[in-house]
Amino acid sequence: MVNESSFSEFYSHPxxxxxxxxxxxxxxxxxxxxxxxxxxxxxxxxxxxxKIVRISALCHDIGKATSYFQTYLxxxxxxxxxxxxxxxxxxxxLSAVAAFFVAKKELENSFLPFVAFLAVKxxxxxxxxVIDEATVEEKDIEVLLKQVDSIEEGKLEILSARLExxxxxxxxxxxxxxxxxQSLPNExxxxxxxxxxxxxxxxxxxxxxxxxxxxxxxxxxxxxxxTGRIIERTDGKLGYYLVDKYKSAMNAEDNYLNRLRExxxxxxxxxxxxxxxxxxxxxxxxGLGKTLTSLAFALKLRKEILSEKGYIPRIIYxxxxxxxxxxxxxxxxxxxxxxxxxxxxxxxLKHHHLSEVYYKKExxxxxxxxxxxxxxxxxxxxxxxxxxxxxxxxxxxxxxDLRKFHRLAGSIIIxxxxxxxxxxxWLLVREILKELTEQLNCYVVFVTATEPLIFSRxxxxxxVDRNFYxxxxxRVIVRPRLEKDITLEEFAESLDIEDxxxxxxxxxxxxxxxxxxxxxxxxxGNEEMIYLSAHVVPYERLCRIKKMKERKVxxxxxxxxxxxxxxxxxxxxxxxxxxxxxxxxxxGRCNRNWSGKGEVIVVSLRDERRLYSSYIYDPVLLDxxxxxxxxxxxxxxxxxxxIIEDYYREVQERKSGDKSRELLxxxxxxxxxxxxxxxxxxxxxxxxxxxxxxxxxxxLNEEANEIWKxxxxxxxxxxxxERRREFNKIKADFYKxxxxxxxxIDNLPxxxxxxxxxxxxxxxxxxxxxxxxxxxxVVALW
Numbered sequence: 001m002v003n004e005s006s007f008s009e010f011y012s013h014p015x016x017x018x019x020x021x022x023x024x025x026x027x028x029x030x031x032x033x034x035x036x037x038x039x040x041x042x043x044x045x046x047x048x049x050x051k052i053v054r055i056s057a058l059c060h061d062i063g064k065a066t067s068y069f070q071t072y073l074x075x076x077x078x079x080x081x082x083x084x085x086x087x088x089x090x091x092x093x094l095s096a097v098a099a100f101f102v103a104k105k106e107l108e109n110s111f112l113p114f115v116a117f118l119a120v121k122x123x124x125x126x127x128x129x130v131i132d133e134a135t136v137e138e139k140d141i142e143v144l145l146k147q148v149d150s151i152e153e154g155k156l157e158i159l160s161a162r163l164e165x166x167x168x169x170x171x172x173x174x175x176x177x178x179x180x181x182q183s184l185p186n187e188x189x190x191x192x193x194x195x196x197x198x199x200x201x202x203x204x205x206x207x208x209x210x211x212x213x214x215x216x217x218x219x220x221x222x223x224x225x226x227t228g229r230i231i232e233r234t235d236g237k238l239g240y241y242l243v244d245k246y247k248s249a250m251n252a253e254d255n256y257l258n259r260l261r262e263x264x265x266x267x268x269x270x271x272x273x274x275x276x277x278x279x280x281x282x283x284x285x286x287g288l289g290k291t292l293t294s295l296a297f298a299l300k301l302r303k304e305i306l307s308e309k310g311y312i313p314r315i316i317y318x319x320x321x322x323x324x325x326x327x328x329x330x331x332x333x334x335x336x337x338x339x340x341x342x343x344x345x346x347x348x349l350k351h352h353h354l355s356e357v358y359y360k361k362e363x364x365x366x367x368x369x370x371x372x373x374x375x376x377x378x379x380x381x382x383x384x385x386x387x388x389x390x391x392x393x394x395x396x397x398x399x400x401d402l403r404k405f406h407r408l409a410g411s412i413i414i415x416x417x418x419x420x421x422x423x424x425x426w427l428l429v430r431e432i433l434k435e436l437t438e439q440l441n442c443y444v445v446f447v448t449a450t451e452p453l454i455f456s457r458x459x460x461x462x463x464v465d466r467n468f469y470x471x472x473x474x475r476v477i478v479r480p481r482l483e484k485d486i487t488l489e490e491f492a493e494s495l496d497i498e499d500x501x502x503x504x505x506x507x508x509x510x511x512x513x514x515x516x517x518x519x520x521x522x523x524x525g526n527e528e529m530i531y532l533s534a535h536v537v538p539y540e541r542l543c544r545i546k547k548m549k550e551r552k553v554x555x556x557x558x559x560x561x562x563x564x565x566x567x568x569x570x571x572x573x574x575x576x577x578x579x580x581x582x583x584x585x586x587x588g589r590c591n592r593n594w595s596g597k598g599e600v601i602v603v604s605l606r607d608e609r610r611l612y613s614s615y616i617y618d619p620v621l622l623d624x625x626x627x628x629x630x631x632x633x634x635x636x637x638x639x640x641x642x643i644i645e646d647y648y649r650e651v652q653e654r655k656s657g658d659k660s661r662e663l664l665x666x667x668x669x670x671x672x673x674x675x676x677x678x679x680x681x682x683x684x685x686x687x688x689x690x691x692x693x694x695x696x697x698x699x700l701n702e703e704a705n706e707i708w709k710x711x712x713x714x715x716x717x718x719x720x721x722e723r724r725r726e727f728n729k730i731k732a733d734f735y736k737x738x739x740x741x742x743x744x745i746d747n748l749p750x751x752x753x754x755x756x757x758x759x760x761x762x763x764x765x766x767x768x769x770x771x772x773x774x775x776x777x778v779v780a781l782w
Contacts, residue, residue, distance in 0.1 A: 048107060268296070280446070302315060326542070329350045571598055
C-alpha cells in the first residue's frame with residue numbers, strides 16, 4: 001500500500017491510488033517475466049527486457065493524472081458518458097509519450113522505446129498498422145498540451161517521487177511532459193522511417209517481441225485491477241508416472257491392439273530427450289492412444305526442463321474442435337484424480353469461447369469477474385484449448401487475444417489433429433512456430449494420424465517409428481466408389497444394409513445430411529437412428545455422441561462434427577467425397593477397436609446442380625484426392641501412410657502459398673490492421689465463414705426455460721458491468737441451447753431482449769426434434 005502521508009491524491013480507479021496501481025502492475029509484470037525462460041529473445045539482454053517492462057508498467061496510466069480524467073473518474077453516471085467521449089479524458093497517448101521518452105533515455109536499444117510507446121498507447125485497445133500508430137496530428141498535440149496544463153504540479157511531484165523510488169529513472173514534471181509532447185512529432189518521424197525498413201528485414205522477431213511485451217503489460221494491468229495478484233505456480237510434481245499409474249489401474253484387456261498401444265506408449269516415453277530439439281512428432285494410426293501418450297511425453301519433458309533449465313513450462317493442449325475438448329480434458333482430469341490430485345482450475349483449465357466462467361484454486365473460488373481474467377490469461381499448468389485460441393494469440397491485432405501471448409514462453413504446445421490447419425496457412429504457421437521455438441523456447445508437438453507437410457520430415461523429431469505401426473494395421477479397408485456422381489435418392493436405394501452391423505454416414509452439408517436422414521428413415525423404419533449437425537443444439541449433440549460412444553445405436557447420419565478425435569466406433573462408414581485427410585479421419589471412426597474388418601466406402605454425392613463436396617471444400621484438395629483414390633479398388637489400412645504422404649506432397653506442389661505470404665508480409669511490417677487493399681494481420685481467419693450467421697436460443701426443455709428466464713432477468717439490469725458479470729455466470733449453460741443459422745433464411749425467429757429466440761410454445765415451427773433447426777428458403781451448408 002502507498003503511504004497516505006505521501007500520496008499524490010491521483011486515482012487510477014475509484015478508491016485506488018494511481019501510484020499504487022502503477023507500482024503493482026510493474027511488480028506483477030516483472031513476476032510474470034521471471035516465470036519465463038531466462039534466454040528468450042537471445043538478441044536482447046535480459047536486463048533490458050526487465051527495464052522496458054518496468055518502464056512501460058510504471059508509465060502506462062500516468063495520463064490519468066490529468067484533471068480531465070480525475071473529473072471523469074468521480075463524476076456521476078449521467079455525466080460520465082459525456083466526459084468519456086472527450087479526447088482530453090483519454091489517458092493512453094499521454095502515458096505512451098512518457099513511456100517512450102523515459103525508455104529512450106534509459107535504453108540504448110532503438111526499437112524498444114517505440115514498443116513501450118505502442119504497448120502503453122493501446123493497452124485498452126486493439127493494434128492498427130504501426131505506421132499509423134506512430135503518427136500524431138497537430139490536433140493530437142493540442143490535446144496533449146491541454147492535458148499537461150491541467151495536471152496539478154504539487155500532486156505530480158509526489159507521484160513522480162513515488163515512481164522514481166519504484167525504479168523509474170526520470171523525474172516527471174509538467175515542463176518535462178510539455179517538452180516531450182512538443183518534440184514528439186519529430187521523434188515519431190524518425191521512428192516511422194525505421195518502421196518502413198522492417199519489411200526489407202523479413203524478420204518476425206519485432207512482431208513477437210512487441211506482442212510479448214504488450215501481453216505482459218495488459219495481463220498485469222487487468223490482473224491488478226481484479227485479483228490484485230498472480231496465481232502461484234505448482235512445482236514440478238507432475239511427471240509421466242501419473243499416466244503410468246492411471247493406465248495400470250485401467251486393467252486394459254490383453255489383446256493385439258492394446259499391445260500395440262502399449263508399445264507405442266513405451267517407445268515415446270523411453271525416447272531420449274534432447275532439450276534443444278523443439279519440433280516433435282507423434283504420428284500414429286487413429287485409436288492408438290495418442291492423447292495419453294502425448295500427455296505422458298509432455299509431463300516427462302516438463303520435468304526434464306525444470307531439472308535442466310530451471311523453469312516450469314506450461315502444457316498447452318490444443319484441439320481443432322469444441323466437440324473433443326471436453327473429451328480430452330475429461331481424460332486428463334481422470335489421470336490427475338487417479339493420482340490423488342485435487343483438480344482445480346489452477347492445475348487444469350479448459351478455455352474456449354463458450355467456457356464456463358469458473359476458477360478455483362485450492363479452497364478459493366473466485367468471483368466471475370476475477371475468474372474471467374484468470375481463465376483468459378491462461379493461469380494454469382495444463383491448458384486444454386482450441387486451435388482458434390492458440391493461433392489468435394499468435395496472429396491477431398486484438399487486445400483480448402494477445403493478452404495471453406506471454407504464457408507461450410517456454411511452453412509445451414501440443415497440436416492434436418494438426419492436419420486440421422488449412423493448407424493455405426502451412427507456410428505462415430511454419431514460420432510462426434519456428435520463430436516461437438527459437439525466440440520463446442517453446443516446444444511444439446504434432447499429434448496426428450495424418451501429419452501434414454508444415455515442416456519437412458527431417459525438421460521434426462519423430463518419437464515413434466510410424467511405419468512400423470501403420471504396417472501393423474488391418475482394421476479397415478477403404479473402397480472408393482467414384483465412377484459416378486450420384487444423388488441422395490440413388491445412394492439411399494443402393495445401400496445394402498446387413499443385419500448385425502452398425503453404420504455411420506458422414507455427409508458434407510447440413511442440407512444433404514438432413515435429406516439423407518429422412519430417406520434412410522423411410523428404409524429402416526422404426527430402427528433407432530441418430531442425426532448430428534451444427535443445427536442440433538450442443539446439449540443434444542453431447543447426449544447423442546454419448547449414445548454413439550456406448551454403441552447404443554445402429555445408424556448415425558452426421559456432418560463432419562464427428563470426424564477428428566471423437567471416440568466412436570462403427571462397423572461400416574460411408575463418407576461423401578472430401579479431402580483425403582478428412583477421409584482418413586472418417587476411417588478412424590470405423591472398427592476402432594479391431595473386431596473383425598471394418599469398411600469405409602467413399603461416394604460422390606450431388607444435388608441437381610453440383611457436388612455437395614464442392615460447396616465446402618477447396619477444388620484442388622478434392623481433385624488431388626479423387627485422382628489418388630481412383631487408382632485403387634480397395635485400400636488396406638497399412639497403405640494409409642503412403643497414400644496420405646503422396647496426397648500432402650501433391651497438395652504442397654499445387655496449392656498456392658499466396659495467402660500465407662501476404663500475411664507474413666503483414667507480420668514483417670507489423671501491419672496489424674489494414675485500411676488499404678493489402679492484407680493486415682487482422683485478416684488471418686483460421687475458420688473461414690462461408691455465409692453470415694445468426695445465433696438463436698432454442699427453448700428445448702425445462703432447463704432451457706429456466707436459463708432463458710435468467711437471461712431476461714439479467715437484461716433488466718441497468719448497470720452494464722453488473723449485467724455482464726451476471727451473464728458470465730450463466731454463459732456456459734446458455735450456449736448449450738444456441739444454434740448458429742444462416743442470416744438470410746425466410747423463417748428468422750423473432751428477436752426477444754436482443755436475442756433471436758424460439759420459445760417452447762412454437763418449438764415445432766422452427767426446430768425438428770431429430771434434425772434440429774428448420775431452415776426455410778436457403779441451403780444450409782455447415
